[in-house]
Amino acid sequence: MKKIICLTVALLLVSIIALSAMGCSGGVDLQAMDKNLGNYEGKEAVAGMSAFDIVMEAFDNFLKEPNYTREEYFAFSSSVAKRNTHLIRKIVDGKVYNQEVIYGTGFDNGTCAKRFYYDTNTASYLNNSTKRDIKYDASTGEFTVRNWGEFKPFEGDLQKELYELKGKITTYDIYSRDNLSSKHNDGVYMTDGVYYCTIKIDCSQEKMKTTQRAALDEFLDMLSAKEEGFEIEDTTIDFAITNEDGAYKFLIWKRHEKYSGRHSSGIKVSCEQTCISYYTYGNAVITSDDLLNLA
Secondary structure (H helix, E strand, O other): OOOOOOOOHHHHHOOOOOHHHOOOOOOOOOOOOOOOOOOOOOOOOOOOOOHHHHHHHHHHHHHHOOEEEEEEEEEEEEOOEEEEEEEEEEEEOOEEEEEEEEEEEEOOOOOEEEEEEEOOOOEEEEEEOOHHHEEEEOOOOEEEEOOOOOOEEOOOOHHHHHHHHHOOOOOOOOOOHHHEOOOOOOOOEEEOOEEEEEEEEOOOHHHHOOOOHHHHHHHHHHHOEOOOOOEEOOOEEEEEEEEEOOEEEEEEEEEEEEEEEEEOOOOEEEEEEEEEEEEEEOOOOOOHHHHHHHO
8 A cells, every 4th residue: 555645724725526426437447467357257175175275375485585576557546546556676685676656646745766685784775756757648658757856865664664665565454364354255266376365354443543553644644634524345365476486476466445534634535546466576677777887
């Protein structure tokens, strides 16, 4: 999940918009390149395999992976704001390079182009929030950054930043079967040597206020929302997983969320968002173009 909206008192000045009818404006059209992801129609589950177990094993292997590239696309939509992002992350023998371009419209003021680099000793970052430098073509899905700026020393909590970049795939706690939705399908389906499955997370009010408290806090922060009245459907994460030399590894995962909350002004905002990550292994290289003035 991303920090998306900063809805301010300006909302109170736009009552000419049909505020009472706020909803997802057109939804989120973000489809994975693999048509089999999350599509199990007419397929028979592999005997003896569990979606939860294979995801947990792949996650353990992900934490130990020395070299990989993660490319991620994110789309958010509501009637008052939209956001699209593109992320590239490279892990190379302890070094970490992260690049993210965020483009927001409407009340989303988060447009920026960011980079982070950790060379195993020191960390550097840049954050260009000049909107005229950043473009997004909705018809092609292409992001363009005219000027990145320059890296400077990172002065934040480095261990927290490294954990966020290397140690997690979602804010939700998915590491216990107790946190699965009653509608979870634990089947695993194979097509052309790839394993496909879905984790469906229990997002009931009880779970969101306890086990999934960190995720709830992120949503409330996104919306500048009150806790009272926040609602979310059970979140799904679809996975495509490969087996390389006996080790399960993520190829793709896709998270989809629909939720609503009441802004501190009293306005109810409904939102939908999708995030897709693609993983490749063994060929990640951090280049001089990535490092700009650090090269």
